[in-house]
Amino acid sequence: MVESGYKIGVLGLGYVGLPIALVMNKKYPVRGYDTNSDKVSSLNNGIDPSNEIEDAILSASTIEFYDEIKELKDCNIYIVAVPTPVDRYKTPNLDYLTLACELLTEVISKNDLIIFESTVYPGCTEEVCVPIIESKTGLKLNDGFRVGYSPERIVPGVDSRQIENVIKVVSGSDDISLKLVSSLYASVIPAGVYEAESIKIAEAAKIVENTQRNVNIALMNELSMIFDKLNIDTSKVLQTAGTKWNFHSYHPGLVGGHCIDVDPYYLTYKAESVGYYPEIILASKKINSKIPVFIAKKIIESLLEKGKTLAQCKVLIKGITFKENVADHRNSKVVDLYMELQTYNLKVDITDPLANASEIKGTYDIDLMKHPLEKYDAMILAVPHKVYLEEGWTQWQEILKDDAIIFDVKSQFAEVELPAGIKRLSL
Ligand SMILES: NC(=O)c1ccc[n+]([C@@H]2O[C@H](COP(=O)([O-])OP(=O)(O)OC[C@H]3O[C@@H](n4cnc5c(N)ncnc54)[C@H](O)[C@@H]3O)[C@@H](O)[C@H]2O)c1
Numbered sequence: 294m295v296e297s298g299y300k301i302g303v304l305g306l307g308y309v310g311l312p313i314a315l316v317m318n319k320k321y322p323v324r325g326y327d328t329n330s331d332k333v334s335s336l337n338n339g340i341d342p343s344n345e346i347e348d349a350i351l352s353a354s355t356i357e358f359y360d361e362i363k364e365l366k367d368c369n370i371y372i373v374a375v376p377t378p379v380d381r382y383k384t385p386n387l388d389y390l391t392l393a394c395e396l397l398t399e400v401i402s403k404n405d406l407i408i409f410e411s412t413v414y415p416g417c418t419e420e421v422c423v424p425i426i427e428s429k430t431g432l433k434l435n436d437g438f439r440v441g442y443s444p445e446r447i448v449p450g451v452d453s454r455q456i457e458n459v460i461k462v463v464s465g466s467d468d469i470s471l472k473l474v475s476s477l478y479a480s481v482i483p484a485g486v487y488e489a490e491s492i493k494i495a496e497a498a499k500i501v502e503n504t505q506r507n508v509n510i511a512l513m514n515e516l517s518m519i520f521d522k523l524n525i526d527t528s529k530v531l532q533t534a535g536t537k538w539n540f541h542s543y544h545p546g547l548v549g550g551h552c553i554d555v556d557p558y559y560l561t562y563k564a565e566s567v568g569y570y571p572e573i574i575l576a577s578k579k580i581n582s583k584i585p586v587f588i589a590k591k592i593i594e595s596l597l598e599k600g601k602t603l604a605q606c607k608v609l610i611k612g613i614t615f616k617e618n619v620a621d622h623r624n625s626k627v628v629d630l631y632m633e634l635q636t637y638n639l640k641v642d643i644t645d646p647l648a649n650a651s652e653i654k655g656t657y658d659i660d661l662m663k664h665p666l667e668k669y670d671a672m673i674l675a676v677p678h679k680v681y682l683e684e685g686w687t688q689w690q691e692i693l694k695d696d697a698i699i700f701d702v703k704s705q706f707a708e709v710e711l712p713a714g715i716k717r718l719s720l
Contacts, residue, residue, distance in 0.1 A: 294369060294404065294473065296480065300324070302400070304393045306332060306358065308343055308551075308621065309410055309445045310374030314356050315346065316456050316481050319370070319597045323356045324365050328392075328698070333360040344620045346650065366400045370477065374410045374445070383558045383578075385414065387421060390545035391402035394422045398429035399436055399533030406473055408441040412556050413495040414563035416441050437704035439568070440466040442492040444499030449550070450618035461486045496681040503556040504574055509543040511577030512551075514584055517545040517720040521591070528704040528719060545720035546703055547588075547626035547675065548581040554624055584720070585629035588700055591718050592671050593637050601670060604638050609692065612676020613645040613653060613661070615705075620647045627675045629655050641655075641666070646680055671698040677705045686711065 299321045303314040306327040306684050327333050334359040335342045339351050359365065375389040390411055397407060407426070407692055409418050423434050431502060432438045439463045443463045448454040461478045463486045465471030479486045491497035517527040527545060534540050548554050557574050564571045596606050614627040622628075627643070642662040645653075650661045669692055674681065686709050693699075693715070699705070701719040 294406070295477070296468075299370055299477065300368045301328065302365035302371045303397065303616060304362075304365075304371060304373045304391075305375035305411070306336060307374065307524055308345060308449065309447070311336075311341060311343070311346055312370070312447065313372060313374060313410065313445070315350065315715060318354045318356050320481050324368055325356050325358045325406075326362055326365050326396075327358070327360060329362040330688075333358045352681040362396045362399055367402070369402070369405050369408045369642075371397055371401065371405065372410055373407065377384055377411045377413055377559070379555055379558045384562050385417075385496055385559050387413075387417070389419075391421065391425060394425040395429065398426055399419055401426070401430065401432070403437050404439075406439045406441060406470065408443055408477075409475055410443055410445050412499055412503075412552065412559065413496055414500065414559040415493045416563065417496060417559075418492050420491060422671045425513070435467045435470065438686075439470035439473065440492070441470050442495045443474060443478060443524060445503065446497060446499070450616055450619060457482055458484045460484050461589075462490040462495050462498055463490050464492045465489070466492060476553065497560075500556050500560045503553045504560055506543075507548060507553050507557050508577040509541065510548055511580040513545040514720070515580050518583070518587060521587075526707075526719075527563075528707050544703060545584070547584055547630070549626040550621065550623045551623045554581070554626075581626075582629075585626050586633050588630055588673065588702065588720070589633035589637070592634065592673070592698060592700055594718060595718065596670060599698075600697060606670040607640045607642070607667050608634055608671045608673065609662075609665050609667070610634075610641065610643045610673045610675050611645070611681055612674070613643050613648050613659070617677050618647070619681055620649060622648050622653060622656065626660070630661065630675065642669075643712070645676070645678075647678055665692050667692060668694050669697060670694055671700065673700050673702065674705060675700075677703050 301321050301323045303310050303325045306325045314323050317323050332342050339348050341351055375391050375393045377390055378386050380386045423440060443461055446459045455709055459483050463474045463478055465474050475486050475488050477501045503674045535542055561574050563651045613625055613627045614622045623639055627707045642665055643659060644662045644665055653659050653661050672693055695714045701717055702720045
């Protein structure tokens with residue numbers, strides 16, 4: 294295959310697939326396919342329904358979007374970026390991925406290359422995906438078709454860490470595949486590529502990146518719950534400990550989203566399947582899941598200390614997305630916090646200028662508040678979007694009672710002098 298003849302087909306046009314399609318399109322013709330027809334027609338109208346890509350960037354591209362896989366038949370390199378969630382038992386749901394493999398068997402030709410970008414457990418590409426393709430096409434790996442794995446490492450909400458400025462890990466089913474995958478990504482990613490020794494290593498590396506973050510944040514969350522009992526300010530402890538040169542900077546918080554909260558389960562599933570019961574990883578999941586309840590409990594205790602009647606109290610939560618500066622609300626732990634507060638019979642409102650109100654209604658049956666006008670007894674700065682930090686404290690004073698409680702989840706206002714009467718809590 295020669296570079297000038299590359300024609301790229303991308304399956305799955307979400308947070309990962311669409312940006313990689315755009316990056317590839319800077320150099321190569323690209324066709325995108327998604328099972329969601331509404332998404333495809335929106336993209337064809339120049340609008341990214343995920344709200345991540347500006348209309349002008351989308352309109353300037355030459356990508357053709359389809360909801361019929363046959364339209365990708367002319368492609369010779371396929372990139373798969375479909376969801377890999379967990380089910381309610383926290384085991385990997387590979388349905389989207391296996392469907393993508395089956396769809397590929399309808400369009401691939403001899404010598405085509407398939408690159409998987411979806412996050413999976415080590416071994417998944419070769420143990421699950423390849424056999425589907427081999428059995429349905431009769432083609433053999435490394436003879437009839439080639440496979441690569443290149444995990445996506447973008448950090449949602451961090452503009453400086455987008456595809457082009459993060460080293461791309463690449464891997465292949467044999468040396469020829471590796472060189473193909475490597476040169477393809479190197480040709481469009483200025484940060485360069487890192488050639489992993491095998492697909493399994495690349496798959497495992499991606500899972501480890503997110504598992505490590507999850508475990509480190511869980512440690513901070515555990516410290517926060519310990520220091521709460523000891524009446525010590527965790528943020529001050531971390532600031533102090535952080536003066537040591539080799540102290541790692543992590544902070545307590547709500548861990549949700551599609552990656553850090555999900556990917557470790559892919560590793561624990563695989564570990565258990567080979568007879569190892571992971572302890573630290575599962576303990577970290579358990580600790581992180583306690584945080585919404587912990588925050589709610591602290592709010593309730595403080596309201597009761599003030600002699601308030603819970604049924605008459607109003608709480609405002611600022612932010613519902615899974616992290617700051619993104620519109621993505623998938624698996625947001627703010628929803629768990631909201632549910633927990635509701636069990637105490639409080640009136641709870643949520644506001645979030647970045648979230649799509651109709652999606653929030655459809656997914657969680659929560660009506661977002663556009664302009665909170667009440668006088669609230671408590672306010673939780675759950676997701677410190679930039680816009681909130683710019684608004685600053687003074688604008689919020691108008692909607693808070695003089696004796697209100699503020700739960701500053703990520704300690705954004707630790708240094709701000711609040712009016713007497715206002716109680717500030719944080720993790
Ligand atoms: N979002 C991130 O920041 C991020 C970062 C790194 C890795 N990942 C991983 O990338 C993968 C994709 O995540 P995402 O956030 O882009 O998901 P997403 O839900 O935003 O997008 C996936 C798209 O795939 C489509 N789809 C589902 N099944 C399909 C199929 N069989 N064929 C074609 N299209 C199909 C969906 O309609 C959707 O539009 C996941 O494995 C995820 O863990 C995500």
